[in-house]
Amino acid sequence: xxxxxxxxxxxxxxxxxCSFLGCVMNGDDFRRVVLRHKDRVHxxxxxxxxxxxxxxxVTQQSLLRLWEHRGTVSEAAAATWLRRTxxxxxxxxxxxxxVARNNGDGPLALLSAGGEAxxxxxxxxxxxxxxxxxxxxxxxxxxxxxxxxxxxxYEQMSEIMEMPLGTLKAALHRARERxxxxxxxxxxxx
Amino acid sequence: xxxxxxxxxxxxAKARALIQEHLDSNPRESSDVxxxxxxxxxxxxHEYLEGQLAVRAGLRGLPxxxxxxxxxxxxxxxxxxxxxxRRGEGRPAAGRRWLAAAxxxxxxxxxxxxxxxxxxxxxxxxxxxxxxxxxxxxxxxxTEVRLVVDLTNDALDRVERAAFDEPLMGRLxxxxxxxxxxxxxxxxxxxEEAI
Numbered sequence: 001x002x003x004x005x006x007x008x009x010x011x012x013x014x015x016x017x018c019s020f021l022g023c024v025m026n027g028d029d030f031r032r033v034v035l036r037h038k039d040r041v042h043x044x045x046x047x048x049x050x051x052x053x054x055x056x057x058v059t060q061q062s063l064l065r066l067w068e069h070r071g072t073v074s075e076a077a078a079a080t081w082l083r084r085t086x087x088x089x090x091x092x093x094x095x096x097x098x099v100a101r102n103n104g105d106g107p108l109a110l111l112s113a114g115g116e117a118x119x120x121x122x123x124x125x126x127x128x129x130x131x132x133x134x135x136x137x138x139x140x141x142x143x144x145x146x147x148x149x150x151x152x153x154y155e156q157m158s159e160i161m162e163m164p165l166g167t168l169k170a171a172l173h174r175a176r177e178r179x180x181x182x183x184x185x186x187x188x189x190x
Numbered sequence: 191x192x193x194x195x196x197x198x199x200x201x202x203a204k205a206r207a208l209i210q211e212h213l214d215s216n217p218r219e220s221s222d223v224x225x226x227x228x229x230x231x232x233x234x235x236h237e238y239l240e241g242q243l244a245v246r247a248g249l250r251g252l253p254x255x256x257x258x259x260x261x262x263x264x265x266x267x268x269x270x271x272x273x274x275x276r277r278g279e280g281r282p283a284a285g286r287r288w289l290a291a292a293x294x295x296x297x298x299x300x301x302x303x304x305x306x307x308x309x310x311x312x313x314x315x316x317x318x319x320x321x322x323x324x325x326x327x328x329x330x331x332x333t334e335v336r337l338v339v340d341l342t343n344d345a346l347d348r349v350e351r352a353a354f355d356e357p358l359m360g361r362l363x364x365x366x367x368x369x370x371x372x373x374x375x376x377x378x379x380x381x382e383e384a385i
Contacts, residue, residue, distance in 0.1 A: 027269075027270045030269065030270060031266075031270060034262070034265065038257040038262060039254045039255070039256050039257050040254065041257075042254075042255055042256070042257040043254045043255045046255045052255065055255070056257070056258060056261050059257055059261070060261055060264065060265060063265045063269075064265065064268060064269065067268075067269040123248075123251060125244065125247065125248040125251065126248050126251040126252050128248065129245060129248030129249055129251075129252065130248075130252055133249070144249065147214075148246060148249040148250060149249055149250070149252060154214075173207075173210055176210070176242065176245070179245055180238075180241050180242060180245055183241070183244075183245060184241065188244075189240075189241040189244060189245075
Protein backbone atom coordinates (compact mmCIF):
# COMPACT_ATOMS: atom_id res chain seq x y z
CA UNK A 1 0.00 0.00 0.00
CA UNK A 2 2.73 2.45 0.93
CA UNK A 3 5.81 2.77 -1.19
CA UNK A 4 8.11 5.19 0.54
CA UNK A 5 11.71 4.12 0.86
CA UNK A 6 12.34 6.49 3.71
CA UNK A 7 13.75 9.27 1.58
CA UNK A 8 13.11 11.70 4.42
CA UNK A 9 15.06 9.63 6.88
CA UNK A 10 12.05 9.38 9.17
CA UNK A 11 10.55 6.19 7.83
CA UNK A 12 7.83 8.25 6.22
CA UNK A 13 4.89 6.15 5.10
CA UNK A 14 3.84 8.30 2.17
CA UNK A 15 4.70 7.59 -1.45
CA UNK A 16 8.14 8.83 -2.43
CA UNK A 17 8.05 12.27 -3.93
CA CYS A 18 4.65 13.16 -2.53
CA SER A 19 4.33 16.69 -1.34
CA PHE A 20 1.76 16.02 1.35
CA LEU A 21 2.94 17.81 4.46
CA GLY A 22 5.84 18.69 2.29
CA CYS A 23 8.49 16.35 1.24
CA VAL A 24 10.15 19.57 2.35
CA MET A 25 13.64 19.89 0.97
CA ASN A 26 16.24 20.54 3.60
CA GLY A 27 19.73 21.84 2.93
CA ASP A 28 21.14 18.45 1.92
CA ASP A 29 18.24 17.70 -0.44
CA PHE A 30 18.61 21.10 -2.04
CA ARG A 31 22.34 20.64 -2.52
CA ARG A 32 21.76 17.23 -4.11
CA VAL A 33 19.09 18.56 -6.48
CA VAL A 34 21.24 21.51 -7.50
CA LEU A 35 24.30 19.39 -8.20
CA ARG A 36 22.22 16.95 -10.23
CA HIS A 37 20.42 19.47 -12.42
CA LYS A 38 22.51 22.64 -12.61
CA ASP A 39 24.39 21.76 -15.80
CA ARG A 40 21.29 20.56 -17.65
CA VAL A 41 19.30 23.66 -16.73
CA HIS A 42 22.26 25.84 -17.69
CA UNK A 43 22.65 24.06 -21.04
CA UNK A 44 18.95 24.45 -21.75
CA UNK A 45 19.02 28.16 -20.91
CA UNK A 46 22.19 28.68 -22.96
CA UNK A 47 20.60 27.18 -26.07
CA UNK A 48 17.30 29.01 -25.65
CA UNK A 49 18.93 32.38 -24.83
CA UNK A 50 21.92 31.84 -27.17
CA UNK A 51 23.92 33.72 -24.57
CA UNK A 52 25.99 32.05 -21.88
CA UNK A 53 25.97 35.04 -19.52
CA UNK A 54 22.19 35.29 -19.69
CA UNK A 55 21.99 31.53 -19.17
CA UNK A 56 24.09 31.84 -16.04
CA UNK A 57 21.68 34.46 -14.63
CA VAL A 58 18.63 32.42 -15.58
CA THR A 59 20.03 29.26 -13.99
CA GLN A 60 21.07 31.07 -10.84
CA GLN A 61 17.67 32.69 -10.51
CA SER A 62 15.91 29.36 -11.05
CA LEU A 63 17.97 27.72 -8.31
CA LEU A 64 17.32 30.57 -5.89
CA ARG A 65 13.60 30.32 -6.60
CA LEU A 66 13.71 26.61 -5.92
CA TRP A 67 15.22 27.36 -2.52
CA GLU A 68 12.43 29.85 -1.81
CA HIS A 69 9.79 27.28 -2.82
CA ARG A 70 11.40 24.26 -1.21
CA GLY A 71 8.39 23.93 1.09
CA THR A 72 6.11 23.14 -1.82
CA VAL A 73 8.40 21.42 -4.34
CA SER A 74 9.39 17.84 -3.66
CA GLU A 75 12.78 16.51 -4.65
CA ALA A 76 11.18 14.26 -7.26
CA ALA A 77 9.38 17.17 -8.90
CA ALA A 78 12.38 19.48 -8.81
CA ALA A 79 13.76 18.56 -12.26
CA THR A 80 10.61 19.61 -14.10
CA TRP A 81 10.03 22.56 -11.79
CA LEU A 82 13.52 23.94 -12.40
CA ARG A 83 13.24 23.64 -16.16
CA ARG A 84 9.80 25.23 -16.20
CA THR A 85 11.06 28.14 -14.14
CA UNK A 86 14.12 28.49 -16.40
CA UNK A 87 11.87 28.36 -19.46
CA UNK A 88 9.61 31.11 -18.10
CA UNK A 89 12.60 33.27 -17.22
CA UNK A 90 14.07 32.76 -20.70
CA UNK A 91 10.79 33.66 -22.39
CA UNK A 92 10.43 36.78 -20.21
CA UNK A 93 13.95 37.90 -20.99
CA UNK A 94 13.65 37.26 -24.69
CA UNK A 95 10.39 39.17 -24.75
CA UNK A 96 12.00 42.09 -22.94
CA UNK A 97 14.86 42.09 -25.40
CA UNK A 98 12.21 42.24 -28.14
CA VAL A 99 13.39 38.91 -29.54
CA ALA A 100 15.34 40.70 -32.23
CA ARG A 101 18.66 40.11 -30.52
CA ASN A 102 20.59 37.29 -32.07
CA ASN A 103 23.54 36.06 -30.08
CA GLY A 104 23.73 32.93 -32.16
CA ASP A 105 27.31 32.21 -31.22
CA GLY A 106 26.75 31.90 -27.45
CA PRO A 107 26.92 28.12 -26.97
CA LEU A 108 28.68 27.80 -30.31
CA ALA A 109 31.56 29.93 -29.07
CA LEU A 110 32.09 27.42 -26.27
CA LEU A 111 32.02 24.54 -28.74
CA SER A 112 34.52 26.06 -31.15
CA ALA A 113 36.75 27.25 -28.32
CA GLY A 114 37.00 23.62 -27.25
CA GLY A 115 37.01 24.84 -23.67
CA GLU A 116 35.49 23.14 -20.68
CA ALA A 117 32.11 22.90 -22.36
CA UNK A 118 33.49 22.02 -25.78
CA UNK A 119 36.04 19.31 -25.49
CA UNK A 120 37.21 16.84 -28.09
CA UNK A 121 33.84 15.13 -28.41
CA UNK A 122 32.41 18.07 -30.32
CA UNK A 123 32.84 16.49 -33.72
CA UNK A 124 32.29 18.15 -37.03
CA UNK A 125 28.74 16.82 -37.21
CA UNK A 126 28.02 18.19 -33.75
CA UNK A 127 29.34 21.60 -34.74
CA UNK A 128 27.17 21.66 -37.85
CA UNK A 129 24.14 20.52 -35.87
CA UNK A 130 24.87 23.12 -33.20
CA UNK A 131 25.12 25.89 -35.80
CA UNK A 132 21.83 24.83 -37.37
CA UNK A 133 20.17 24.54 -33.96
CA UNK A 134 21.31 28.01 -32.94
CA UNK A 135 19.74 29.44 -36.08
CA UNK A 136 16.29 28.02 -35.30
CA UNK A 137 13.51 30.03 -33.65
CA UNK A 138 13.39 30.03 -29.84
CA UNK A 139 10.52 27.56 -29.49
CA UNK A 140 12.14 25.08 -31.87
CA UNK A 141 15.41 25.25 -29.96
CA UNK A 142 13.57 24.69 -26.68
CA UNK A 143 11.67 21.59 -27.79
CA UNK A 144 14.70 20.04 -29.46
CA UNK A 145 16.97 20.56 -26.48
CA UNK A 146 14.38 19.17 -24.07
CA UNK A 147 13.65 16.13 -26.22
CA UNK A 148 16.96 15.22 -27.84
CA UNK A 149 19.53 16.48 -25.36
CA UNK A 150 17.65 16.11 -22.06
CA UNK A 151 15.66 13.07 -23.19
CA UNK A 152 12.46 14.22 -21.48
CA UNK A 153 9.07 12.65 -22.13
CA TYR A 154 6.30 14.44 -24.00
CA GLU A 155 4.39 14.84 -20.73
CA GLN A 156 7.31 16.49 -18.97
CA MET A 157 7.92 18.77 -21.95
CA SER A 158 4.27 19.70 -22.09
CA GLU A 159 4.42 20.66 -18.42
CA ILE A 160 7.62 22.65 -18.84
CA MET A 161 6.55 24.53 -21.94
CA GLU A 162 2.95 24.84 -20.76
CA MET A 163 1.40 23.69 -24.01
CA PRO A 164 -1.02 20.86 -24.85
CA LEU A 165 0.44 17.50 -25.82
CA GLY A 166 -0.81 17.66 -29.42
CA THR A 167 0.61 21.14 -29.97
CA LEU A 168 3.89 20.04 -28.47
CA LYS A 169 4.20 17.01 -30.77
CA ALA A 170 3.46 19.17 -33.79
CA ALA A 171 6.02 21.75 -32.65
CA LEU A 172 8.65 19.04 -32.18
CA HIS A 173 7.93 17.60 -35.62
CA ARG A 174 8.24 21.03 -37.23
CA ALA A 175 11.43 21.81 -35.33
CA ARG A 176 13.07 18.55 -36.41
CA GLU A 177 12.04 19.15 -39.98
CA ARG A 178 13.48 22.69 -39.95
CA UNK A 179 16.71 21.40 -38.46
CA UNK A 180 16.98 18.69 -41.08
CA UNK A 181 16.31 21.16 -43.87
CA UNK A 182 18.91 23.56 -42.51
CA UNK A 183 21.49 20.78 -42.41
CA UNK A 184 20.54 19.60 -45.89
CA UNK A 185 20.86 23.19 -47.13
CA UNK A 186 24.30 23.43 -45.53
CA UNK A 187 25.35 20.26 -47.34
CA UNK A 188 25.81 18.27 -44.12
CA UNK A 189 23.06 15.83 -45.02
CA UNK A 190 22.53 14.31 -48.41
CA UNK B 191 -0.60 15.11 -59.71
CA UNK B 192 -1.65 11.71 -61.04
CA UNK B 193 -3.63 9.38 -58.82
CA UNK B 194 -0.66 7.06 -58.41
CA UNK B 195 1.71 9.94 -57.58
CA UNK B 196 -0.82 11.33 -55.12
CA UNK B 197 -1.03 7.96 -53.37
CA UNK B 198 2.76 7.67 -53.15
CA UNK B 199 2.99 11.16 -51.69
CA UNK B 200 0.39 10.25 -49.08
CA UNK B 201 2.34 7.10 -48.24
CA UNK B 202 5.54 9.13 -47.82
CA ALA B 203 3.80 11.58 -45.49
CA LYS B 204 2.49 8.69 -43.41
CA ALA B 205 5.86 6.94 -43.44
CA ARG B 206 7.60 10.10 -42.23
CA ALA B 207 5.11 10.48 -39.42
CA LEU B 208 5.82 6.86 -38.49
CA ILE B 209 9.56 7.51 -38.61
CA GLN B 210 9.12 10.34 -36.12
CA GLU B 211 7.16 8.05 -33.84
CA HIS B 212 9.80 5.34 -34.12
CA LEU B 213 12.49 7.88 -33.30
CA ASP B 214 10.54 8.70 -30.15
CA SER B 215 10.25 4.98 -29.31
CA ASN B 216 6.52 5.40 -29.41
CA PRO B 217 5.38 3.62 -32.60
CA ARG B 218 1.72 3.54 -33.48
CA GLU B 219 0.16 0.12 -33.18
CA SER B 220 -1.73 0.09 -36.44
CA SER B 221 -1.05 1.84 -39.70
CA ASP B 222 -1.94 1.11 -43.30
CA VAL B 223 1.66 1.77 -44.31
CA UNK B 224 4.31 -0.84 -43.50
CA UNK B 225 7.39 1.21 -42.71
CA UNK B 226 10.08 -1.40 -43.54
CA UNK B 227 8.44 -2.16 -46.89
CA UNK B 228 8.05 1.51 -47.72
CA UNK B 229 11.67 2.25 -46.79
CA UNK B 230 12.88 -0.50 -49.10
CA UNK B 231 10.93 0.95 -51.98
CA UNK B 232 11.30 4.68 -51.38
CA UNK B 233 14.79 6.22 -51.54
CA UNK B 234 13.56 9.63 -50.41
CA UNK B 235 12.12 8.27 -47.18
CA HIS B 236 15.19 6.14 -46.61
CA GLU B 237 17.35 9.26 -46.91
CA TYR B 238 14.93 11.08 -44.63
CA LEU B 239 15.36 8.41 -41.95
CA GLU B 240 19.15 8.47 -42.26
CA GLY B 241 19.09 12.25 -42.04
CA GLN B 242 16.98 12.19 -38.89
CA LEU B 243 19.28 9.61 -37.30
CA ALA B 244 22.34 11.72 -38.14
CA VAL B 245 20.69 14.83 -36.67
CA ARG B 246 19.84 12.92 -33.53
CA ALA B 247 23.41 11.61 -33.23
CA GLY B 248 24.74 15.13 -33.68
CA LEU B 249 22.38 16.54 -31.04
CA ARG B 250 23.18 13.81 -28.56
CA GLY B 251 26.88 14.39 -29.10
CA LEU B 252 26.60 18.02 -28.02
CA PRO B 253 28.28 18.50 -24.66
CA UNK B 254 26.64 19.93 -21.56
CA UNK B 255 27.53 23.52 -20.86
CA UNK B 256 28.80 23.45 -17.30
CA UNK B 257 27.36 25.88 -14.80
CA UNK B 258 30.38 27.92 -13.60
CA UNK B 259 31.84 27.14 -10.18
CA UNK B 260 31.74 30.75 -9.03
CA UNK B 261 28.04 30.91 -9.91
CA UNK B 262 27.29 27.80 -7.87
CA UNK B 263 29.26 29.27 -4.94
CA UNK B 264 27.02 32.34 -5.13
CA UNK B 265 23.98 30.07 -4.98
CA UNK B 266 25.30 28.31 -1.87
CA UNK B 267 26.16 31.60 -0.21
CA UNK B 268 22.64 32.92 -0.76
CA UNK B 269 20.88 29.75 0.33
CA UNK B 270 22.35 27.03 2.51
CA UNK B 271 25.42 28.83 3.81
CA UNK B 272 23.50 32.00 4.64
CA UNK B 273 21.39 29.98 7.06
CA UNK B 274 18.54 32.36 6.44
CA UNK B 275 15.16 30.93 7.30
CA ARG B 276 12.61 33.56 6.62
CA ARG B 277 9.26 33.16 8.28
CA GLY B 278 7.25 30.44 6.55
CA GLU B 279 10.02 29.65 4.05
CA GLY B 280 10.57 25.97 3.45
CA ARG B 281 7.74 24.96 5.75
CA PRO B 282 4.69 22.99 4.71
CA ALA B 283 1.88 25.18 3.49
CA ALA B 284 -0.54 26.36 6.16
CA GLY B 285 -3.32 24.26 4.62
CA ARG B 286 -1.29 21.12 5.03
CA ARG B 287 -0.48 21.89 8.65
CA TRP B 288 -4.20 22.35 9.30
CA LEU B 289 -4.85 19.09 7.51
CA ALA B 290 -2.35 17.32 9.75
CA ALA B 291 -3.93 18.84 12.84
CA ALA B 292 -7.38 17.76 11.63
CA UNK B 293 -6.09 14.22 11.01
CA UNK B 294 -4.73 14.04 14.56
CA UNK B 295 -8.02 15.33 15.97
CA UNK B 296 -10.05 12.89 13.89
CA UNK B 297 -7.86 9.98 14.99
CA UNK B 298 -8.28 11.02 18.62
CA UNK B 299 -12.05 11.32 18.22
CA UNK B 300 -12.32 7.92 16.60
CA UNK B 301 -9.79 6.16 18.78
CA UNK B 302 -10.57 7.52 22.25
CA UNK B 303 -14.22 6.37 22.58
CA UNK B 304 -13.23 2.99 21.24
CA UNK B 305 -10.40 2.59 23.74
CA UNK B 306 -12.57 3.72 26.64
CA UNK B 307 -15.72 1.82 25.65
CA UNK B 308 -17.34 -0.47 28.22
CA UNK B 309 -16.87 -3.51 26.04
CA UNK B 310 -13.12 -3.08 25.94
CA UNK B 311 -12.83 -2.20 29.61
CA UNK B 312 -14.96 -5.12 30.70
CA UNK B 313 -13.22 -7.51 28.38
CA UNK B 314 -9.95 -6.63 30.05
CA UNK B 315 -11.46 -7.28 33.50
CA UNK B 316 -13.27 -10.50 32.69
CA UNK B 317 -11.52 -13.80 32.87
CA UNK B 318 -13.94 -15.71 30.67
CA UNK B 319 -14.00 -15.07 26.90
CA UNK B 320 -16.35 -12.29 25.79
CA UNK B 321 -19.23 -13.72 23.84
CA UNK B 322 -20.67 -10.42 22.61
CA UNK B 323 -17.62 -9.29 20.62
CA UNK B 324 -16.67 -11.00 17.39
CA UNK B 325 -12.94 -11.72 17.62
CA UNK B 326 -12.36 -11.15 13.87
CA UNK B 327 -14.06 -7.79 13.96
CA UNK B 328 -12.13 -6.86 17.06
CA UNK B 329 -8.82 -7.80 15.42
CA UNK B 330 -9.73 -5.85 12.30
CA UNK B 331 -10.68 -2.81 14.35
CA UNK B 332 -7.43 -3.04 16.29
CA THR B 333 -5.43 -3.20 13.05
CA GLU B 334 -7.25 -0.18 11.67
CA VAL B 335 -6.71 1.83 14.81
CA ARG B 336 -3.04 0.87 14.80
CA LEU B 337 -2.79 2.09 11.18
CA VAL B 338 -4.45 5.39 12.09
CA VAL B 339 -2.10 5.81 15.04
CA ASP B 340 0.92 5.02 12.82
CA LEU B 341 -0.18 7.56 10.24
CA THR B 342 -0.77 10.12 12.96
CA ASN B 343 2.70 9.48 14.34
CA ASP B 344 4.14 10.00 10.88
CA ALA B 345 2.25 13.24 10.47
CA LEU B 346 3.44 14.44 13.87
CA ASP B 347 7.02 13.49 13.03
CA ARG B 348 6.89 15.48 9.84
CA VAL B 349 5.33 18.52 11.49
CA GLU B 350 7.90 18.27 14.27
CA ARG B 351 10.71 18.09 11.79
CA ALA B 352 9.42 21.02 9.75
CA ALA B 353 8.98 23.09 12.88
CA PHE B 354 12.21 22.27 14.71
CA ASP B 355 14.63 20.25 12.69
CA GLU B 356 15.36 22.59 9.83
CA PRO B 357 16.29 25.65 11.94
CA LEU B 358 18.54 23.32 13.94
CA MET B 359 20.32 22.29 10.71
CA GLY B 360 19.37 18.63 10.96
CA ARG B 361 20.62 18.01 14.49
CA LEU B 362 17.20 17.03 15.83
CA UNK B 363 16.85 14.32 13.19
CA UNK B 364 20.16 12.80 14.18
CA UNK B 365 19.35 12.96 17.91
CA UNK B 366 15.95 11.34 17.36
CA UNK B 367 17.55 8.61 15.30
CA UNK B 368 20.09 7.90 18.00
CA UNK B 369 17.34 7.86 20.64
CA UNK B 370 15.41 5.35 18.56
CA UNK B 371 18.45 3.16 18.10
CA UNK B 372 19.19 3.40 21.82
CA UNK B 373 15.57 2.59 22.71
CA UNK B 374 15.61 -0.36 20.30
CA UNK B 375 18.76 -1.74 22.00
CA UNK B 376 17.17 -1.36 25.46
CA UNK B 377 14.05 -3.16 24.33
CA UNK B 378 16.15 -5.99 22.94
CA UNK B 379 18.06 -6.30 26.23
CA UNK B 380 14.82 -6.30 28.23
CA UNK B 381 13.30 -8.99 26.07
CA GLU B 382 16.44 -11.11 26.43
CA GLU B 383 16.26 -10.70 30.19
CA ALA B 384 12.60 -11.68 30.17
CA ILE B 385 13.45 -14.81 28.24
